[in-house]
Amino acid sequence: xxxxxxxxxxxxxxxxxxALLLAFLLIFADHRLGIMQPVRSVLNSFVSPVxxxxxxxxxxxxxxxxxxxxxxRLVRENEQLREDVLNLQGQMQRYQFLVxxxxxxxxxxxxxxxxxxxxxxxxxxxxxxxxxxxxVVVNKGRRxxxxxxxxxxxxxxxxxxxxxxxLITARVILISDQSHAIPLRAEFSGIRVIxxxxxxTNSVELMHVPHSTxxxxxxxxxxxxxxxxxxxxxxxxxxxxxxxxESLPFAQVKAVPVANLDRIRMLLLxxxxxxxxxxxxxxxxxxxxxxEGAGL
Amino acid sequence: xIMRRITxxxxxxxxxxxxxxxxxxxxxxxxxxxxxxxxxxxxxxxxIALPYRVNIGYAAVVGLAVDILLGSTLGFHAAAYAIVAYPxxxxxxxxxxFSLSQQxxxxxxxxxxxxxxxxxxxxYLNNAPLMFYYFWPALSSAIFWPWVxxxxxxxxxxxxxx
Numbered sequence: 001x002x003x004x005x006x007x008x009x010x011x012x013x014x015x016x017x018x019a020l021l022l023a024f025l026l027i028f029a030d031h032r033l034g035i036m037q038p039v040r041s042v043l044n045s046f047v048s049p050v051x052x053x054x055x056x057x058x059x060x061x062x063x064x065x066x067x068x069x070x071x072x073r074l075v076r077e078n079e080q081l082r083e084d085v086l087n088l089q090g091q092m093q094r095y096q097f098l099v100x101x102x103x104x105x106x107x108x109x110x111x112x113x114x115x116x117x118x119x120x121x122x123x124x125x126x127x128x129x130x131x132x133x134x135x136v137v138v139n140k141g142r143r144x145x146x147x148x149x150x151x152x153x154x155x156x157x158x159x160x161x162x163x164x165x166x167l168i169t170a171r172v173i174l175i176s177d178q179s180h181a182i183p184l185r186a187e188f189s190g191i192r193v194i195x196x197x198x199x200x201t202n203s204v205e206l207m208h209v210p211h212s213t214x215x216x217x218x219x220x221x222x223x224x225x226x227x228x229x230x231x232x233x234x235x236x237x238x239x240x241x242x243x244x245x246e247s248l249p250f251a252q253v254k255a256v257p258v259a260n261l262d263r264i265r266m267l268l269l270x271x272x273x274x275x276x277x278x279x280x281x282x283x284x285x286x287x288x289x290x291x292e293g294a295g296l
Numbered sequence: 297x298i299m300r301r302i303t304x305x306x307x308x309x310x311x312x313x314x315x316x317x318x319x320x321x322x323x324x325x326x327x328x329x330x331x332x333x334x335x336x337x338x339x340x341x342x343x344i345a346l347p348y349r350v351n352i353g354y355a356a357v358v359g360l361a362v363d364i365l366l367g368s369t370l371g372f373h374a375a376a377y378a379i380v381a382y383p384x385x386x387x388x389x390x391x392x393x394f395s396l397s398q399q400x401x402x403x404x405x406x407x408x409x410x411x412x413x414x415x416x417x418x419x420y421l422n423n424a425p426l427m428f429y430y431f432w433p434a435l436s437s438a439i440f441w442p443w444v445x446x447x448x449x450x451x452x453x454x455x456x457x458x
Contacts (some may be wrong), residue, residue, distance in 0.1 A: 012351065012385055019356040019378035026360075026371030031421050043364045050313060050365065059351055123318045127322045128366050131329075131419045131427050135367040164367070171367055179422060199425060263324075 037148075038165070044166035045256045051126040051137050051169060117231065118271040120144065122152075124264050125169065132198055134160075134177040136264060141168040145280040146269060151227050154267045156234040157258035158182070158223060162269070170233050174261050176201045177237065184236055185224035192224055193253075195237060201261040204237055206253035211244050213251055220257060229271065304457045308350065311338050311359055311448060320365050324351035329429045332437040333407045335362055336377060341404060341448045343381055344388040346457065368414070369421065374411040380406045396442045412438035 030036040066125050099130050101284030122138040142165050150162040160180065173180050176197040184193050184206075191214060195204040209215065219239045237255035244251050250262035271279050315334040323331070335358050342350040359377030363370050384391065384406065391399060411431055418424035451457075 012382065016378060016382045019352050020375055023356065023371040023375035023378060024360075026374065027369055027421070028416070030370040040364065040370065047364050050316050051320060054317045057321060071430075126320045126365075127328075128320070130368060131365045131423050131430055132368045132422065135328040147438060173367075175343070179425060199427065244322075 013284060029099050031172060040164055042168055043163060044169065044171065045141075048137075048166055048169045055125045074263075106175050116273055118273060118279050119268045120281070122170075122269055124267065124268055129153075132178065134174040134180075134197065134199065134261070135163070136172050136174065136199065137169050138267065138269075139171055140269060141166045141170050143167055143280065145271070145277045146170045147275075147277040151270045152235075152267050153234055154158040154264055157237075158230060158258065159259050159261065159264060159267050160214070161229055166277045170258060172267070174201070175204060176261050182230060183224045183226045184221040187222055189216055189219070192226070193221065193223065195255060202256055203240075204255050204257060206239075207250075208253060209251045211251050213242075213243060213245065215239060215253060217242055220258075225226060226283055231272070299435065300456075303455060307451065307457050308342060308346075309457045311342075311451065312337075316358075316361055316365060319362065322432045328434045330432055332440045333410065333433050335359075336380065336407055336410055336446065337437055337441060337444045339377060339381065340384050340406060341445060343384040344391045345452060347385050347388040347451070351380050351385040367415070372408075372414050372417045375417070375427040376410040379413060380410045396445060399445065400441040402437040404434045405440045407437040 003274050006064060026036070030040075045272050082248045083093050120140060122140040124136045125139045126137040128135045138152075144160055147167055148162055152161060157284040158175060160172050160177070162170050163173045167274050168244050174197070175182050175195065176199070178197050178199040181196040184195050185191065186193070193206045193215075198205050205241045206215075220235055221235055221237045221239065222233045223230040223232055237257045239253060240256045242251055243253075269279070271277070312335065315338040318334040319331070339355050340352070343355070355375045355377040359374035360370065361375040362368075362377070366373070391402065394402065407430060411434060414424075414429060415424065419426070420429055
């Protein structure tokens with residue numbers, strides 16, 4: 001027994017060295033070479049049961065709440081939803097008209113007409129609590145046609161893009177992540193900027209804005225469609241502060257994302273109509289697809 | 297004998313999986329910044345309870361699982377957990393003789409070190425800004441340590457894991 005004790009003592013240091021060597025190799029391969037993507041996808045599929053289990057208590061609680069909700073409250077909510085649908089349908093008629101008109105005008109200018117996009121609803125099943133990586137995991141994956149670099153929005157505005165696809169889950173990086181940047185255009189002035197995340201869910205920073213900029217506090221920033229990832233014209237953030245300190249090379253501009261990044265539950269995955277991968281819907285969401293089709 | 301081996305191993309694995317679930321369970325941001333570092337707590341317990349079975353190798357693998365679950369660069373948490381596992385595995389006899397409050401203090405220090413290592417990686421490789429709330433879990437981990445310790449000891453004795 002005493003001899004094994006001795007061996008243990010010696011081999012602990014060996015083990016630590018080995019583990020660290022392996023870890024540094026991984027860091028080098030993942031960070032510098034960026035060759036770990038396929039491995040990561042496989043490992044993600046491995047750990048997705050953990051993520052599904054992690055949301056089960058919350059889902060059970062939600063189910064319980066909806067079970068015990070009073071009839072009156074449900075009726076009221078139903079009325080509210082009906083009203084919302086009516087409102088949205090009214091706006092939709094106007095939208096249809098504008099789309100046709102836009103197509104016609106674009107036809108007159110003989111410029112390319114805009115393609116309709118396909119969408120799929122996804123649900124958030126895990127949120128990273130790590131402040132260094134603002135990512136969420138959604139319950140759609142390769143099986144549903146999700147691809148890396150796919151834009152993700154919610155009802156308010158742009159959320160982020162897909163960085164990693166497992167078989168039944170996908171990882172979405174938020175626009176507030178410190179490693180994410182998104183090309184934008186101011187709504188009225190048309191000034192092009194790039195917004196980078198700072199690791200805070202209610203703030204992004206605009207990079208390399210000259211002091212003489214015509215941007216104003218309160219301006220809405222939309223996606224410019226220039227990066228090739230995000231389609232044009234989706235709202236992203238609203239400028240909250242501009243500091244023009246002449247001692248710094250650029251103006252310090254902060255903006256608040258329009259989407260509530262800290263409480264996302266449902267979000268929409270977008271597909272170009274001519275992109276390589278197309279949404280693949282299961283049986284359960286066939287009705288959803290029909291409804292979306294009818295709406296357009 | 298073999299069956300018992302298997303149950304013993306699965307008891308350890310199940311507690312680790314549970315800690316990983318607790319680590320990614322969605323909760324509001326105000327609570328989440330205080331979330332104890334559950335996987336590391338469970339690892340520290342098993343290391344001081346069964347240092348011959350569970351030590352640096354286990355810690356590195358669990359750290360890698362945390363890397364995947366949190367979406368950080370692969371290897372950050374693996375390295376941090378392996379480094380923190382070393383003193384725990386080396387001085388397990390001394391740590392076992394500590395009182396629960398002394399152990400809690402030590403746990404706070406170990407969690408702080410692990411987080412500091414991950415922070416340094418994030419800072420030098422990914423330009424992370426310094427966020428003080430990233431280190432608050434060191435405190436909450438220490439507060440939760442006595443319960444983690446007692447519950448895991450009960451489980452270990454119930455299933456006679458050696």
